[in-house]
Amino acid sequence: DAGVIQSPRHEVTEMGQEVTLRCKPISGHDYLFWYRQTMMRGLELLIYFNNNVPIDDSGMPEDRFSAKMPNASFSTLKIQPSEPRDSAVYFCASSFAWTSGIQYFGAGTRLSVL
Amino acid sequence: SQQGEEDPQALSIQEGENATMNCSYKTSINNLQWYRQNSGRGLVHLILIRSNEREKHSGRLRVTLDTSKKSSSLLITASRAADTASYFCATANTGTASKLTFGTGTRLQVTL
Numbered sequence: 001d002a003g004v005i006q007s008p009r010h011e012v013t014e015m016g017q018e019v020t021l022r023c024k025p026i027s028g029h030d031y032l033f034w035y036r037q038t039m040m041r042g043l044e045l046l047i048y049f050n051n052n053v054p055i056d057d058s059g060m061p062e063d064r065f066s067a068k069m070p071n072a073s074f075s076t077l078k079i080q081p082s083e084p085r086d087s088a089v090y091f092c093a094s095s096f097a098w099t100s101g102i103q104y105f106g107a108g109t110r111l112s113v114l
Numbered sequence: 115s116q117q118g119e120e121d122p123q124a125l126s127i128q129e130g131e132n133a134t135m136n137c138s139y140k141t142s143i144n145n146l147q148w149y150r151q152n153s154g155r156g157l158v159h160l161i162l163i164r165s166n167e168r169e170k171h172s173g174r175l176r177v178t179l180d181t182s183k184k185s186s187s188l189l190i191t192a193s194r195a196a197d198t199a200s201y202f203c204a205t206a207n208t209g210t211a212s213k214l215t216f217g218t219g220t221r222l223q224v225t226l
Contacts, residue, residue: 095212
């Protein structure tokens with residue numbers, strides 16, 4: 001398996017634009033997590049899914065953020081409209097319920113909002 | 115929110131020396147995990163220790179867990195320049211074993 005795949009790797013956009021980040025989890029994994037990492041706040045869990053159903057979205061900062069998982073092999077995190085304070089590295093991770101919660105991370109998307 | 119607090123925040127050692135990082139947490143856990151993050155990359159799982167275990171080894175890694183003190187330590191023996199990275203502890207809390215709460219991380223620099 002190629003691991004968790006995220007796209008794009010880098011995204012530069014202007015304030016007010018819509019941004020969509022994409023993630024393909026490891027095949028067979030039933031949990032998917034979206035994190036945001038900044039120097040100031042560290043690694044924050046935004047939302048996670050189990051079997052494509054959102055379980056906990058309490059980490060989503062505000063209504064500008066939304067996440068979907070239409071099927072077991074694809075998820076998106078959307079920011080609309082984007083703001084400069086959204087600049088961060090966004091990670092997707094997946095795990096399998098029977099492996100004690102060990103998570104496998106993608107390489108991340110570095111987002112810069114100008 | 116961050117449950118794990120790691121100490122020190124940064125550590126600089128020479129190749130061949132041992133590196134010890136500590137993690138404290140607040141609530142009851144199912145297990146505790148350590149991850150490594152190289153600059154510009156995603157986190158990589160290193161080792162997992164369950165709440166009923168006290169010590170675990172994997173190659174040059176040794177992890178201890180003290181549930182009475184709610185703390186863990188990661189020891190890297192005979193460090194190498196390639197060990198330079200940030201190290202994070204993560205706790206799987208009782209009842210939400212699939213969700214991890216990550217600590218603030220320790221930045222390790224190993225110099226030649």
